[in-house]
Amino acid sequence: MKVLMSLLPSLPALPIPRALLSHYRRHPLQLLALATMIVLATMLWTGVNHLTSQARASLDQSEQAVAERQQVVRDDGQALMVEDFVSLRLVGVCVMPWLEVTPASGNRIIGIDPLAAHCFGAGAARGGDQPLDGKPFVDMSTAASAGEAHLYLLTPDSTQDSDLPAAYHLKTFATGPETGELGDSFLLNLEALGVLVLLITALLLRSVYLLGLAQRRDSFALLHRFGVSPGQVQRWLVLEIIALALICVVPGVGLGRWLAAGLGGGFGQALDGLFDIPLYAGQGQGWITPVLVMLTVVVIACLGDLLLLRFRERLSLSVPNQGRLATALFLAGLVMAWLAPSLPWVFVAVALVFAGAAWLTPTAVTGFANWRAGQSKAPLARWRYRELAVLARRLTLPLVALQFALAMVLAIQALVTTFEDTFDRWLGQRLEAAYYIEVPAGADSRKAVDWLTGHQASNPGMQWHQVIRGSTRMADKAAASRQQVDVYALAPISTLITGWGLLEAEDHPWETLAGNKGVMINEQLARRQTLGAGDTLQLVLDGQTRDMRILGVYPDYGRPVGEVLMNAEALPENFIARSESFSITPGELGITSVTDGLKRLWGVETLSMRDNSTIRELATGVFDQTFALTRAMTVLTLILAASALLMMGWVFFTTRAWYFRLLVVWGMSQRQVAGQLLRLALALTGGIALLALPLGIWLTWVLVHRINPLAFGWSLPMAVYPTFWLELGALSLAIGVSIAALMRRQLGKPSVARVSASALTGGER
Amino acid sequence: MTESLLAVRGLSKHFVSGNETVPVIEKLTFTLGQGQSLALVGRSGSGKSTLLNLLCGLESPDAGTIVMQGQVFEAGSAATREKAAAWADLRRQQIGVVFQEANLMPALTLLENVRFRAQLAGRDPANSEDWLTRLDIGELAQRYPDQVSGGQRQRAALAMVFSMEPALILADEPTGSLDRQTAAEVTQVLFDLQARYRCGLILATHDAELAAGCQQLLDLGHMSAV
Numbered sequence: 005m006k007v008l009m010s011l012l013p014s015l016p017a018l019p020i021p022r023a024l025l026s027h028y029r030r031h032p033l034q035l036l037a038l039a040t041m042i043v044l045a046t047m048l049w050t051g052v053n054h055l056t057s058q059a060r061a062s063l064d065q066s067e068q069a070v071a072e073r074q075q076v077v078r079d080d081g082q083a084l085m086v087e088d089f090v091s092l093r094l095v096g097v098c099v100m101p102w103l104e105v106t107p108a109s110g111n112r113i114i115g116i117d118p119l120a121a122h123c124f125g126a127g128a129a130r131g132g133d134q135p136l137d138g139k140p141f142v143d144m145s146t147a148a149s150a151g152e153a154h155l156y157l158l159t160p161d162s163t164q165d166s167d168l169p170a171a172y173h174l175k176t177f178a179t180g181p182e183t184g185e186l187g188d189s190f191l192l193n194l195e196a197l198g199v200l201v202l203l204i205t206a207l208l209l210r211s212v213y214l215l216g217l218a219q220r221r222d223s224f225a226l227l228h229r230f231g232v233s234p235g236q237v238q239r240w241l242v243l244e245i246i247a248l249a250l251i252c253v254v255p256g257v258g259l260g261r262w263l264a265a266g267l268g269g270g271f272g273q274a275l276d277g278l279f280d281i282p283l284y285a286g287q288g289q290g291w292i293t294p295v296l297v298m299l300t301v302v303v304i305a306c307l308g309d310l311l312l313l314r315f316r317e318r319l320s321l322s323v324p325n326q327g328r329l330a331t332a333l334f335l336a337g338l339v340m341a342w343l344a345p346s347l348p349w350v351f352v353a354v355a356l357v358f359a360g361a362a363w364l365t366p367t368a369v370t371g372f373a374n375w376r377a378g379q380s381k382a383p384l385a386r387w388r389y390r391e392l393a394v395l396a397r398r399l400t401l402p403l404v405a406l407q408f409a410l411a412m413v414l415a416i417q418a419l420v421t422t423f424e425d426t427f428d429r430w431l432g433q434r435l436e437a438a439y440y441i442e443v444p445a446g447a448d449s450r451k452a453v454d455w456l457t458g459h460q461a462s463n464p465g466m467q468w469h470q471v472i473r474g475s476t477r478m479a480d481k482a483a484a485s486r487q488q489v490d491v492y493a494l495a496p497i498s499t500l501i502t503g504w505g506l507l508e509a510e511d512h513p514w515e516t517l518a519g520n521k522g523v524m525i526n527e528q529l530a531r532r533q534t535l536g537a538g539d540t541l542q543l544v545l546d547g548q549t550r551d552m553r554i555l556g557v558y559p560d561y562g563r564p565v566g567e568v569l570m571n572a573e574a575l576p577e578n579f580i581a582r583s584e585s586f587s588i589t590p591g592e593l594g595i596t597s598v599t600d601g602l603k604r605l606w607g608v609e610t611l612s613m614r615d616n617s618t619i620r621e622l623a624t625g626v627f628d629q630t631f632a633l634t635r636a637m638t639v640l641t642l643i644l645a646a647s648a649l650l651m652m653g654w655v656f657f658t659t660r661a662w663y664f665r666l667l668v669v670w671g672m673s674q675r676q677v678a679g680q681l682l683r684l685a686l687a688l689t690g691g692i693a694l695l696a697l698p699l700g701i702w703l704t705w706v707l708v709h710r711i712n713p714l715a716f717g718w719s720l721p722m723a724v725y726p727t728f729w730l731e732l733g734a735l736s737l738a739i740g741v742s743i744a745a746l747m748r749r750q751l752g753k754p755s756v757a758r759v760s761a762s763a764l765t766g767g768e769r
Numbered sequence: 770m771t772e773s774l775l776a777v778r779g780l781s782k783h784f785v786s787g788n789e790t791v792p793v794i795e796k797l798t799f800t801l802g803q804g805q806s807l808a809l810v811g812r813s814g815s816g817k818s819t820l821l822n823l824l825c826g827l828e829s830p831d832a833g834t835i836v837m838q839g840q841v842f843e844a845g846s847a848a849t850r851e852k853a854a855a856w857a858d859l860r861r862q863q864i865g866v867v868f869q870e871a872n873l874m875p876a877l878t879l880l881e882n883v884r885f886r887a888q889l890a891g892r893d894p895a896n897s898e899d900w901l902t903r904l905d906i907g908e909l910a911q912r913y914p915d916q917v918s919g920g921q922r923q924r925a926a927l928a929m930v931f932s933m934e935p936a937l938i939l940a941d942e943p944t945g946s947l948d949r950q951t952a953a954e955v956t957q958v959l960f961d962l963q964a965r966y967r968c969g970l971i972l973a974t975h976d977a978e979l980a981a982g983c984q985q986l987l988d989l990g991h992m993s994a995v
Contacts, residue, residue: 383885383894390876662871669827670889671861673854 045205046256054264102156206305208648211401213306249302334360369396402649409645414700435616437587447606465591469498479542479549495572509556522553529566546576685744693736780833804967808980811989817973826856865930869945872926880910890933900928920951937969
C-alpha cells in the first residue's frame with residue numbers, strides 16, 4: 005500500500021493516475037481493505053492448493069513405498085541368511101538385502117545396502133536412494149547391531165521364478181496397508197475444495213473492489229466532465245489493479261506456503277511414522293503457478309465487467325429474464341448432476357448450480373423480505389423487512405460468498421466425517437484382528453487350524469480365522485463376459501468378521517455363510533455386474549461352474565478388483581492359494597505363546613507377522629491430521645467470508661446510518677434502534693445460513709454419490725450431521741451479532757450529523 | 770396571553786475542538802407560545818442546528834433549563850435514562866422534526882412513510898392518505914422517495930409531521946435544497962398548516978423571506994430575540 009501511496013508525489017506529469025489514486029490518500033483504509041483481501045484470498049487459496057499438492061505427492065510416495073514388491077524366499081520356509089544372498093547374487097539374480105530390526109527401545113529400523121541396490125535401476129529409488137544418515141534407514145551393519153534382525157531379499161518386478169535357483173521362489177513383499185483409492189478420492193475432493201475456495205475468494209475480492217469503485221464514482225464523473233474519456237480511466241484502473249495485485253499476490257503466496265508448511269508438517273510426521281520412511285513431499289507447487297493464477301483471478305474478479313462489457317451489453321437482460329435464466333441454470337445444473345455420465349459434466353453441473361444459486365439467492369431474500377413487508381401490519385416490522393431487502397441487494401456479493409462458504413463448510417464437514425467413519429471401518433475391515441501371521445511357504449496350515457482350535461477352547465477371549473487368498477473366474481452363459489475375481493476365503497467365520505457393515509444383505513447372512521450356503525461380494529463386483537443380495541453368482545471352481553447365492557454386499561472402500569468372500573470349506577482341495585494367513589487376536593494367551601507355538605508347529609525360526617494395532621494407530625494418525633487440516637482450511641474460508649461481509653456491512657451501513665438515526669429523531673431510544681439493527685443483521689445472516697443448507701447438502705450428495713463413483717467406481721455412504729448444521733447456524737448468527745455491534749457503534753456517534761445532498765448516499769430502496 | 774409551549778432559560782452549549790473549547794450557544798433565554806412561530810437565523814456555525822438538537826433532546830446542554838409542555842429538563846444533572854426516555858417520548862408524540870432532506874425512509878413508499886410516522890406517534894394511520902392529498906401529492910402515495918422530486922419529498926415530510934399531530938415543529942433549513950418556486954410553495958403549506966393546527970414552529974433558516982413569515986426572530990449571531 006505504501007508503494008502505491010508513494011507513487012503519488014512522483015506523478016506530477018500524470019494527472020489522471022494522480023487524481024485516481026488521490027482517493028486512496030483520502031481513504032487509505034479502503035486501499036488497505038482491498039490489499040488485505042487480495043493477500044488473504046491469495047494466502048487461503050495457495051494454502052489449500054499447496055496442501056493438496058503436498059498431500060498428493062506424499063500419498064503417492066507412501067503408496068510407492070508400501071506397494072507390494074517381490075521378495076525371494078526359501079522353499080523350506082527357513083529364514084534367509086547371508087549365504088542365501090551370496091548364492092543368489094552368484095547366479096546373477098538381482099537381490100537387495102532388507103534387514104528389519106525392532107530394537108527394544110524404539111521404532112523399527114531398516115538396514116539396507118545401497119551398493120547392492122544398483123541392479124534395481126529406477127525401482128531402487130523407493131528406498132535405495134534415501135540418505136543413510138538417520139532413521140529409519142541405516143546401513144546394514146548398524147541395523148544388524150541394533151537387535152534381533154529379520155532379513156528379506158527384495159528383487160525387481162522383472163525377476164521370474166524361472167530365474168531363481170532351486171530351493172527358492174518368489175513371494176510378495178509389503179510393508180503396510182495400502183491406502184489406495186481411499187486416499188486418492190479424498191484428495192480429489194480436496195482439490196474440488198480448492199476450486200470452491202478460489203471462487204469464494206474471487207467473489208469477495210470483487211465485492212470489495214466494486215465497493216471502492218462505487219465510492220470513486222464521483223471522481224470518475226468529475227474527470228469525465230474535465231474531458232477525460234472513460235477509456236482512459238479504465239486503462240488506468242486496469243494498471244492500478246495489476247500493480248496492486250502484483251504487490252499483494254506475492255506475499256499472499258508466501259503466506260499461503262507458510263500456512264501449508266506449518267499445518268502440513270504434522271501431516272508429514274504422521275506419514276513418516278506410518279511408513280517408517282521420510283515420505284513428506286515438502287514443497288508442493290512452485291511460486292509461478294499460484295502467482296499467475298491469483299493475478300488472473302484478481303484481474304478477472306475486479307475488472308471482469310470491463311473485459312466483458314460488449315458481451316454484457318449484447319446480453320443485457322431485464323430483471324424477470326435474469327430470474328428465469330438463473331432458474332434455468334440452476335435446474336439444468338441439478339438435472340445434469342443427476343444424469344452426468346462423466347466427471348467433467350458433473351463439474352459443469354456444479355458450476356451451473358452455483359451460478360444459478362448466486363443469482364437466485366439475493367432475489368429470493370429480497371422477494372421474501374418484500375412479501376413479508378407486505379404482510380406485516382406493524383410499521384417497524386414492515387420497515388425492517390424493506391431494509392432487509394435493500395441490504396440483500398446491496399450486499400449481494402459478500403452474501404453469496406458467505407452462502408457458498410457455508411455450503412462448502414457443510415459439505416466438507418459431512419464428507420470429512422464420512423471419510424473418517426469410512427476410514428475407521430476400512431481399517432476395521434482390513435485390520436480386524438490384533439495380529440496377522442503369514443503361513444510360511446511349505447507349512448501345513450491345517451496343523452495351525454487344529455492347534456488354534458484346541459487353544460481357543462481354553463481361552464475364550466481368543467479369536468481367529470484362517471484367510472486363503474487366490475483368484476478364480478466368474479462364469480456366464482456368454483463366454484465373452486468371463487472375468488477374473490479375487491477369492492477371499494475364511495474359516496471359521498469368526499466374530500472378527502461378523503461385525504462388518506454390509507451394504508445390503510439377506511437375513512442372517514453370517515450364519516448362512518458359516519453354514520457354507522452362499523457367498524458375499526464386494527461393492528465393486530456388485531456395481532460392475534449389477535448383482536445384489538439374493539442373486540446367484542456363477543463361479544468357476546475346480547473347472548466346474550457352481551451357482552452360489554449372494555448373501556450380502558460388503559463395502560470395499562475403493563478396491564478396484566471384484567472380490568468374493570466365501571467360506572473356505574467351499575474351496576476345492578486343489579484350489580491354488582496365492583497366500584495363506586491367520587488373523588489372530590490372542591486374548592489372554594498372548595501373542596508370544598501363539599508365535600512360539602506356531603513356530604514349533606511349522607518348524608521355522610521366524611514368522612512374518614504384522615502388528616495391526618500399531619499400523620492402525622499410525623494410519624489413523626495420518627488421516628486424522630489430514631481431516632483436521634481440511635476442516636481448518638474450510639473454517640478459514642468461512643472466517644474470510646464472514647470478515648468480508650462484516651467489512652462490507654459496516655461500510656454500507658456508514659452510508660445508511662442516517663436513516664437509523666432518523667428513528668432516534670422520531671422518538672425511538674438508541675437501545676430500541678440497536679435492537680432493530682440486531683434483528684435485521686440476524687435475519688440477513690440467518691437467512692443466508694438457511695439458504696446455504698440445501699446447497700451444502702446437495703454439494704455433499706454430489707461429492708459422495710456422483711464424483712466419487714464416477715472417479716473411483718465406489719460410493720461413500722451419504723450422511724448428514726444436523727448437529728453441525730446447528731453449529732453453523734449459531735456461527736452465522738454470531739456473524740450477524742458482530743455486524744449489528746459494529747453498526748451500533750456508528751449509531752453511538754454524536755447525535756445527528758448535518759445532512760446535505762452531497763453527504764448522503766445509500767438512500768436507495 | 771398565549772399559553773407557553775416551550776421555555777428556554779440560560780441555555781449554554783459548547784464543543785471541544787482539540788484543546789480549545791468553542792462556545793456555540795451562551796445563556797440563551799426565550800419562550801414560545803402555542804401556535805407561535807420563531808425563526809432562527811445567523812451565519813453558518815452560529816448554532817442553529819445545535820439549538821434544534823437541544824430542543825428535542827438529541828443533545829444535552831451544558832447549562833440552563835428547557836421546559837417543554839410542563840416537563841422540566843435541567844442541564845448539569847446526570848443524563849439519566851429517564852430523562853432520555855422522556856425526551857424520546859416527546860419526540861415520538863409531540864415534536865415533529867423536518868430536515869433539509871432525507872426525511873423519509875427510502876425503502877418505504879410515501880404513504881408507508883406517513884403511516885409509519887403516525888403509528889410511531891400512536892396516532893391513527895387511517896388519515897395518512899388524506900394528509901398526502903392535503904399536501905397535493907395524493908397521487909404519488911405509492912411512489913418511493915427516489916421516484917419523486919425534492920419538493921414532493923419535502924411535502925411528504927410535512928405530511929408525516931402533521932400526521933403525528935405535533936405540539937411543536939422543528940424545521941432545519943426545510944427548503945434549503947429546493948428551487949425558489951418550490952421553496953415558496955412548501956413554505957406556504959408549512960405556515961398554513963401550522964396556523965390551522967396551532968402548533969409551535971421553530972424554523973432555522975438563512976432565507977430572510979422565510980424568516981420574515983415567522984412571528985418571532987432569534988438571531989443567534991447577535992443572540993437577540995426580536
